[in-house]
């Protein structure tokens with residue numbers, strides 16, 4: 001079945017996205033594909049979900065599960081200008097909530113709602129990773145730093161007037177659909193659409209203070225090479241790979257320990273020196289340390305009750321307190 005909402009150009013772009021992934025791994029292209037359909041319709045519509053499912057050969061429920069997980073995929077028609085105000089902890093204490101409430105009142109919309117003319121969508125956002133510039137807001141993911149209720153109103157009024165203001169750290173704003181094209185992995189052809197920036201003073205504040213006060217990490221060498229091989233010359237393995245190997249070896253180690261324990265029980269003979277004493281060596285050791293303590297008698301099933309404080313067999317410690325096995329396990333895992 002072919003969905004008709006999307007043109008051949010969109011199919012071409014979808015094929016270009018799929019071509020970036022290794023054969024058999026095309027399903028990983030779902031995220032950029034969702035941005036692609038959003039760049040056409042301004043949101044991920046049911047037709048967009050069907051398009052992604054068709055292109056990837058998966059079902060619509062699988063696409064929907066991903067599309068509803070990430071907040072950047074909008075499930076309802078969204079304005080040209082998505083205004084996101086950070087109301088997370090750092091921005092909130094610096095006035096982020098007042099900024100959000102001021103804009104909400106000005107636009108007459110609440111969270112994830114769009115103005116009646118369909119041009120501006122407002123949302124409050126979790127940390128936008130620019131706490132050093134807080135409080136912040138973004139318009140189509142470009143930042144406006146250190147906003148106040150008044151400066152935020154100026155930004156929104158400029159959007160309404162059709163004169164998008166320049167963001168704090170980007171050359172110029174683009175519409176949400178244009179931004180979605182970039183997020184799908186295609187360059188923006190507009191002149192000066194993408195600019196390069198450097199880390200600003202607030203971001204570098206900690207480094208600057210350290211330099212001013214002569215604080216440095218002892219022995220730190222920024223040119224320290226990253227080892228490419230293990231000591232024996234084999235390519236360095238990642239930590240997850242090492243952990244995976246350690247986990248793989250656990251069943252074999254457990255089976256070997258169980259066999260050894262079974263053999264020990266099967267071949268155990270009454271000790272000559274103990275005159276036929278068949279007690280576990282650990283019990284005998286505990287009794288030697290605390291000869292006045294009572295050793296519990298086996299019950300009808302032949303088992304011995306767990307030791308409590310004062311029991312020689314219990315050695316005044318709850319079961320599992322012996323750190324020996326844990327230490328050995330940790331050693332093995334390393």
Ligand code: FES
Nearest residue numbers: 086091128130131
């Ligand atoms: S809390 Fe607002 S950017 Fe981090």
